[in-house]
Structure formats: structure tokens, C-alpha cells
Amino acid sequence: MEEANSFSLEVASHPDNVGLVRLAVSALAAGAPFGVPDLEEIRVAVSEAVTNAVVHGYGGCRTGRVRIEATLFPDRLSLVVSDQGRGMEDVALARQAAAGDGERLGLGLLFMETFMDHVAIDSHPGRGTRVVMEKRVPVAAMAADGD
Amino acid sequence: MAISYRVEPHLLIVGLEQDLDLASAPDVRAALDALLDRYPDRDVRLDVGEVRFLDSTGLGVLLGRYRRLAASGRSMHLVGVRPAVAAVLTVAGVRQVMTWEGAGADEGHEKGVVADGGSQLV
Ligand SMILES: Nc1ncnc2c1ncn2[C@@H]1O[C@H](COP(=O)(O)OP(=O)(O)OP(=O)(O)O)[C@@H](O)[C@H]1O
Ligand SMILES: [Mg+2]
Helix, strand or coil, X not given: CCCCEEEEEEEECCCHHHHHHHHHHHHHHCCCCCCHHHHHHHHHHHHHHHHHHHHHHCCCCCCCEEEEEEXXXXXXXXXEEEECCCCCCCHHHHHHCCCCXXXXXXXXXXXXXXXXXXXXXXXXXXXXXXXXXXXXXXXXXXXXXXX | CCEEEEEECCEEEEEEXXXXXXXXXXXXXXXXXXXXXXXXXXXXXXXXXXXXXXXXXXXXXXXXXXXXXXXXXXXXXXXXXXXXXXXXXXXXXXHHCCEEEECCHHHHHHHHCCCCCCCCCC
């Protein structure tokens, strides 16, 4: 596998689409020698990012647009989840103030950071949020795959 | 939505069978609350053996029920936890507040996990 495979997808900010995006990303990631636990971690991370776009970005309004760009490089999966919703003034502050909103635990960002190798969040109040995440393909698995 | 339950003298056993995420959260929350109300005074065993996916939203629903029960001196115990679900529970530090065990012998090691790195939930 030398060339990247990719898709981009734009979905309505509807709760049902969280599972749809999970499925699409899983299918793409299955093209690399990720282990089963890796794939499960990727599913959680993407679920968190899309859920945040729906719940926080658009405040539960289902007509917003959430965009997902997924690229499978030979050595890594790259995911970009963006919304044009409410945005955040200060990402570090948002995560500290997170818990306390109903049954939300303030764990989504922690899960993304724990389960992915790289997470970067770019957000502007009133303009939206862009979450970039990467997961590296295990080196041993890559070598075996190339044989 | 698929939810099954069995009532024993001191125990309410509930089985969940769907992904626990934003899409399923409202229905699962309502169904669990209805059962908790209908069978008060019972501890709860939640069988998640058929739950293949859990994220922070789904965990919020489970811990929300745990808190409801704990407030009236009842307990909640998770059984049949699959590795994908165990990974989420472990990172969240759930072990500090709620007991759970793996799906089979393979997952036995999960029982010993001490979630030192997890965050405090309650
Ligand atoms: N796309 C987004 N748009 C606007 N605000 C966001 C977005 N993503 C995250 N946030 C803010 O960052 C906070 C932390 O997000 P995080 O996912 O860690 O926790 P949570 O969503 O509050 O709870 P949980 O994910 O456990 O259900 C959110 O409460 C919200 O204020
Ligand atoms: Mg979240």
C-alpha cells in the first residue's frame, strides 16, 4: 500500500450520524494493519469528535453540517472533524468547565487524546471548531504487511 | 431498542444490546429509569455482554443511573464487559466508583486494573 486512500463526508448534525461516521471511518481504517483494539480506539475518538460537533457546536440543532475528512496514509490514519458551530473561546478552559452539563462527564477530549497519537483543536467563537487527529499504524504490522 | 430484564428477590438484572452513544442515549436512559422506578429496593446487575461500543455519552448514561441508585443506597454492577468497553471504562477511571467485570476468562486481567490515571467522576 503506497498511496493514500481517503474520503470526505458531510453529514447533518443529527445524533444518528455519529454511528454513520464511525462506520465509514472503521471501513477506511480496516485497509491498514491496525489491530482490533486500535480500530476500537479510533471508533471512540471519532465518535467523541462528531458528538461534540452535534452537541456543543450546534447545541443539538440537527440542521448544522459536520464535515469529516479521513485519509489513510501508509503509516497513519488522519481524521479531521469540523463544524461551523458555536466554537470555543479557549479550548483548555472549555475542557476544565466541561463536566456539569447534565450527564456529560467531560471525558470526550480525554478519550481522543488517550486513544489517538496526535490531537489538535482549532476553534473560534462563532465560527466553529476543527479537530485534527492521527493514529499511527503499528510499525511491526506495517513491516509484516509489506512482505 | 433491545433491552431485556429479569427480576430476582433482591436483584434487577438488565441486559443491553446496542451501541451506547448519542443516538441511543435518550432511549436507553428512559428505559433504564423506568425499570429502576418499577423495581425499587433492588440492586442492579447490568449485563453489557452485547454492547460492542461505548463512548463518553453512553458512559454518562450508565454513571447517571449509578448515581441515582447510589443516592438510595442501591448498587450497580456491570458484567460481560467486552475489551472495547473495558478500554473506555479504564481510561475514565470508572473502577473507582462502579464495579465491573470482563466478558470471559480472556478479560480476567481487566479485573485487576487500577485506574490510577483515570479522572475522578463522582
Ligand atoms: N465542537 C465543539 N464546539 C463547541 N464546543 C466544544 C466542541 N467540542 C468541545 N467543546 C467544549 O469542550 C468541552 C469539553 O468537551 P469534552 O468532549 O471533553 O466533554 P463533554 O462533551 O462536555 O462531555 P462528554 O464528552 O464526557 O460527554 C465541552 O463541554 C464544550 O464546552
Ligand atoms: Mg464530548
